[in-house]
Amino acid sequence: xxxxxxxxxxxxxxxxxxxxxxxxxxxxxxxxxxxxxxxxxxxxxxxxxxxxxxxxxxxxxxxxxxxxxxxxxxxxxxxxxxxxxxxxxxxxxxxxxxxxxxxxxxxxxxxxxxxxxxxxxxxxxxxxxxxxxxxxxxxxxxxxxxxxxxxxxxxxxxxxxxxxxxxxxxxxxxxxxxxxxxxxxxxxxxxxxxxxxxxxxxxxxxxxxxxxxxxxxxxxxxxxxxxxxxxxxxxxxxxxxxxxxxxxxxxxxxxxxxxxxxxxxxxxxxxxxxxxxxxxxxxxxxxxxxxxxxxxxxxxxxxxxxxxxxxxxxxxxxxxxxxxxxxxxxxxxxxxxxxxxxxxxxxxxxxxxxxxxxxxxxxxxxxxxxxxx
Amino acid sequence: xxxxxxxxxxxxxxxxxxxxxxxxxxxxxxxxxxxxxxxxxxxxxxxxxxxxxxxxxxxxxxxxxxxxxxxxxxxxxxxxxxxxxxxxxxxxxxxxxxxxxxxxxxxxxxxxxxxxxxxxxxxxxxxxxxxxxxxxxxxxxxxxxxxxxxxxxxxxxxxxxxxxxxxxxxxxxxxxxxxxxxxxxxxxxxxxxxxxxxxxxxxxxxxxxxxxxxxxxxxxxxxxxxxxxxxxxxxxxxxxxxxxxxxxxxxxxxxxxxxxxxxxxxxxxxxxxxxxxxxxxxxxxxxxxxxxxxxxxxxxxxxxxxxxxxxxxxxxxxxxxxxxxxxxxxxxxxxxxxxxxxxxxxxxxxxxxxxxxxxxxxxxxxxxxxxxxxxxxxxxxxxxxxxxxxxxxxxxxxxxxxxxxxxxxxxxxxxxxxxxxxxxxxxxxxxxxxxxxxxxxxxxxxxxxxxxxxxxxxxxxxxxxxxxxxxxxxxxxxxxxxxxxxxx
Numbered sequence: 034x035x036x037x038x039x040x041x042x043x044x045x046x047x048x049x050x051x052x053x054x055x056x057x058x059x060x061x062x063x064x065x066x067x068x069x070x071x072x073x074x075x076x077x078x079x080x081x082x083x084x085x086x087x088x089x090x091x092x093x094x095x096x097x098x099x100x101x102x103x104x105x106x107x108x109x110x111x112x113x114x115x116x117x118x119x120x121x122x123x124x125x126x127x128x129x130x131x132x133x134x135x136x137x138x139x140x141x142x143x144x145x146x147x148x149x150x151x152x153x154x155x156x157x158x159x160x161x162x163x164x165x166x167x168x169x170x171x172x173x174x175x176x177x178x179x180x181x182x183x184x185x186x187x188x189x190x191x192x193x194x195x196x197x198x199x200x201x202x203x204x205x206x207x208x209x210x211x212x213x214x215x216x217x218x219x220x221x222x223x224x225x226x227x228x229x230x231x232x233x234x235x236x237x238x239x240x241x242x243x244x245x246x247x248x249x250x251x252x253x254x255x256x257x258x259x260x261x262x263x264x265x266x267x268x269x270x271x272x273x274x275x276x277x278x279x280x281x282x283x284x285x286x287x288x289x290x291x292x293x294x295x296x297x298x299x300x301x302x303x304x305x306x307x308x309x310x311x312x313x314x315x316x317x318x319x320x321x322x323x324x325x326x327x328x329x330x331x332x333x334x335x336x337x338x339x340x341x342x343x344x345x346x347x348x349x350x351x352x353x354x355x356x357x358x359x360x361x362x363x364x365x366x367x368x369x370x371x372x373x374x375x376x377x378x379x380x381x382x383x384x385x386x387x388x389x390x391x392x393x394x395x396x397x398x399x400x401x402x403x404x405x406x
Numbered sequence: 407x408x409x410x411x412x413x414x415x416x417x418x419x420x421x422x423x424x425x426x427x428x429x430x431x432x433x434x435x436x437x438x439x440x441x442x443x444x445x446x447x448x449x450x451x452x453x454x455x456x457x458x459x460x461x462x463x464x465x466x467x468x469x470x471x472x473x474x475x476x477x478x479x480x481x482x483x484x485x486x487x488x489x490x491x492x493x494x495x496x497x498x499x500x501x502x503x504x505x506x507x508x509x510x511x512x513x514x515x516x517x518x519x520x521x522x523x524x525x526x527x528x529x530x531x532x533x534x535x536x537x538x539x540x541x542x543x544x545x546x547x548x549x550x551x552x553x554x555x556x557x558x559x560x561x562x563x564x565x566x567x568x569x570x571x572x573x574x575x576x577x578x579x580x581x582x583x584x585x586x587x588x589x590x591x592x593x594x595x596x597x598x599x600x601x602x603x604x605x606x607x608x609x610x611x612x613x614x615x616x617x618x619x620x621x622x623x624x625x626x627x628x629x630x631x632x633x634x635x636x637x638x639x640x641x642x643x644x645x646x647x648x649x650x651x652x653x654x655x656x657x658x659x660x661x662x663x664x665x666x667x668x669x670x671x672x673x674x675x676x677x678x679x680x681x682x683x684x685x686x687x688x689x690x691x692x693x694x695x696x697x698x699x700x701x702x703x704x705x706x707x708x709x710x711x712x713x714x715x716x717x718x719x720x721x722x723x724x725x726x727x728x729x730x731x732x733x734x735x736x737x738x739x740x741x742x743x744x745x746x747x748x749x750x751x752x753x754x755x756x757x758x759x760x761x762x763x764x765x766x767x768x769x770x771x772x773x774x775x776x777x778x779x780x781x782x783x784x785x786x787x788x789x790x791x792x793x794x795x796x797x798x799x800x801x802x803x804x805x806x807x808x809x810x811x812x813x814x815x816x817x818x819x820x821x822x823x824x825x826x827x828x829x830x831x832x833x834x835x836x837x838x839x840x841x842x843x844x845x846x847x848x849x850x851x852x853x854x855x856x857x858x859x860x861x862x863x864x865x866x867x868x869x870x871x872x873x874x875x876x877x878x879x880x881x882x883x884x885x886x887x888x889x890x891x892x893x894x
Contacts, residue, residue: 112641115888122671123690269641270670273688293597299567305683306569306639309676313685329597354683390601405654405661406680 074103075192082200096203101165104193109290110186112269112300120266121147124277129156133180135259156180159276159314160285161268161302164380166194168287169261170201171378175370177256179282183263184275194263205257212253269302272310279316283371288381291327301330305337305354312357315399320361323395324375326385331393335360338397358397366396410863411825415808415832416880417507418795421531423514428535430516431795431808432504433831433861437518439535442799445855448535452499501525503879506549510558515540515575517552517561521879524548526563528575541577543632551647555662560679562637562664564644570637570666572679577632637682642668643886645713646699649678650706652724665689665709665723667696669886673711675723687726691719695886700760702751708779710760712746714887718762720781729779734764734771745883751775752798752805754837759784761805763793765883768815770796770807774843784843790830791815794880803837804848810880812864818881821873824866831857 078099110116121127123146130137130150143151158176160168163183172181185191266275289302303323311321323334338358366372376382376392385392413434420442421428427442437451501520508517509531516529516537525544529537547565554561554575561573598612648665662678663686673689673696676682694714701709701723709723712734720730735744745765752759760781762771770787791809798805811830814820832853838844864876 122693273672273674273685274690278685278687291597291602304639306636307641309638309683309685312683326602327597328599357683385602388601402684403681405659405677 071103075099075196078103079192079196079199082196082203084203096200096207098200099193099196101193104165104189106187106189112186112267112302116186116267118265118267118271120271120274122274124273124275124280127275129180132182132262132264133259135257136180152180154180155280156182156276157281158182158283158285159184159281160287162186162286162289163194163263164190164287166197166261166263167379167382168285168375169194169263170197170258171374172371173256173258173261174254175374177254177260179260181261182275183261184266184268185263186265186267188265191263191265198258198261198263201254201258205254208253209257269307272314276314278313279319281314282316282319284311284315284319284321285371285375286321286323287375287379288325288385289323289330291325291330293327298333301333303334303337308337308354308358312354312399317399317401319399320371321358321397321399322371322375323397324379324382325393326381326390328391328393331395334395338395356403357400359400361396361398366394369396372396410865411812411822412831412863413861414791414810414812414880415795415861416503416505418797418806418808418832419507419509420797420799420806421509421513421516423512423531423533425533426535427799428513428531429797429806429856430507430509430531432507432518434864435499435502435504435520436862437504437507437516437529437537438861439531439537440852440856441535442852445850445852447856447859449537451529451537451539502875505879506552508552508554510554510575511556512558515558517554517575519549519552521548526552526561526573528561541632543573543577543630543634545571546630550644551666553647553649555649555679556651562647562649564647564666566643568640568642568644568668570639570644570647570664570682572635572637574633637664637679638666638674638676640666640668640670640672640674642670642672644668645695645697645886648699648701648709650701652706663724665699665701667699667711667713669695669888671696673699673709673721673723675726686724689719689721689723689726689728691728695883695888697883697886698746698749700749700751702753702758702760702775704751704753704758705775705777705779708775710749710751710775710781712749712762714743714745714883716744718746718749718781720775720779722779730781732773732781732783734762743887745886747793747883748796750796750798752800754798754800754805755803755839757837757843759843761796763796766792766813766816766818766881768792768809772843772845785845787835787845789815789833792818805835807833807835809833813877818884819874819877821866831861 128149158181160183415431418431429440501522506519551564651660671692696713709721712718718732747765760773768789772784795808835845
């Protein structure tokens, strides 16, 4: 497969929720056929993915996963500009219930500050710049009881991932249903999606914890992908709007935009000032995973997280954000399945493998806050 | 002469010194100092060219590489072109206004920011009221907020790109060695290799870069030539900064905090100087940009914040908890957008007052802050022009408000047809009694004296373009509002 098809970066206006409007530019010219085709594809894919498993399982036997070629977008977004972003005023204003219907608190009285239902547990894992979602899909079965969210600034890519997760959930529900129908003891009534998913989550994971291949429509994945979701956001600006202090146990930053030019380094997702925000959201003992194929960026990461001090840096970075992190040893990483997923399941990771490139991994553990100075 | 307008005081500050008290202010491109007792003008900075060669030399050293043309606004100043000698026009400073002016607690040092050259200047404020410039430090990005730590040793400066630096108030004698190792050596080789993921086009570009890198030497940007530390950063325009000390419950030591506000509705609470990378919490709740943070000295546990929202928020900031949402405009009326220009805290005659001015409004809204953090609305003060700056003389139970004498009250862009007479630059109000927050205007002789000397003049013939630039230098909060626009 060749590299990214070079698409002209035509901005798309469709949001995941807007169903049918093909946004015509103000000039009244009809949209180019390519975009029209793309928009139609996306609409159908989104509808098909969310099809409810009712009686006619045979009719929609195979919900197809969306194709990436209809969701391509330029690989870079300016993190400093005001995108039209939706973000909660505070973490307590975030509507997580619509993202994780299987984990909604059954007590309807339990609502958050904007009146939506609370969850049974908090989101704990974040993939910053999740792209097409390979990492999330890979981790979903590995940590079926952990709520995970991917954050992505590019609209089209997020569209794809939202549709993909929906399709995966529907596939899993259908499979679970057909399996239960084949068993004599199971009830024939149509289960609601949520209860169905709950049942899924409770089934002991007979599937191996190996990384599930999302394209293979075979195995039941523990959790049925109910534990992953994706949100459009600019994490450089709005991370604290989504997560409260010490809420997270893992943050992933996989193959970040390298911003090769020195002039663009301030747009990098890793910097000492941003690391302070990651430290805020990460609980002591929590892990921050990074992987990149750019050696220079790897050293940049090490430099900004403590491990590699510049020549004249103060000892061990005392007085800087570096004192909040320690690097996790290689031996520990070898035992960590998340590292494996990060190496192999992400789209960029696969691409690097095809390209026979190098992968540089660095994981940091959040330390306790030091005493007040 | 009488037909011309005068530059209003953009900033105004009462300075209390052991032997005498002063008023200092910034108007147009200049600093002025007055005796607080008589209103006698004591000094102007920068001085006229004849008396100070030093100042001129400094000005020429300053890096006027900023793209924006400032010459235009300069012609709007003092005299007509006929009387202007070549030397004088040379001496006209590289900035058109001084948007930030603050002093150390003891009144000994004055810190001012000159706008276009992004330069933080520290002055020794002399007993005779004159300004002696001790240092000028040009920041990499336009500073948008400056405060001085409570020990009077450190300047905290937040900039347009959201970074907050600490600078020693008095730079050390040793020339500063940049701590960052110049990375030129490393960077002459492109960071990308043919093993990193590429499109075909990128790969070609990379080949070219690699060819070039052998020949070309990477340009090294010189680092800042003075001591500075990056404390923290927002990925947003930083709008205000506050340095607060709270008593620590567990020990006798005080805990210091840095509060920073940005254009993206965040107020961040970080630990003090050496631990600013530790975020204690965020105060989230605003739905538009934040322009002002006010932590009263007499009630440091509370924070009053405002900006593009039609209300103020009162916080117990250490907990990130909103105590109260205080409306600024009549909720029923569909008022146009508001922006908070200033929030000031003062304690006068037993009254703990919070005074609020909206952008381009001649109404000074008054509140009292109760011990439990409740903000209670009081009768407002009507001014003769838009409120710009405010300072209080607590021993006299008086506030001084600098008003915009160029624009019509209530507007940020419509100029008066003629100067108001008598031209009012500053208005003074005294708290009448200690039973409530009632004000009476005092027309002290001090003010008359200040008004009679005036500041530099703005001719009524100023062109539209120059007027707009002058307007923007005083009323720039509109740019902070996010446009509901296109997106990708």
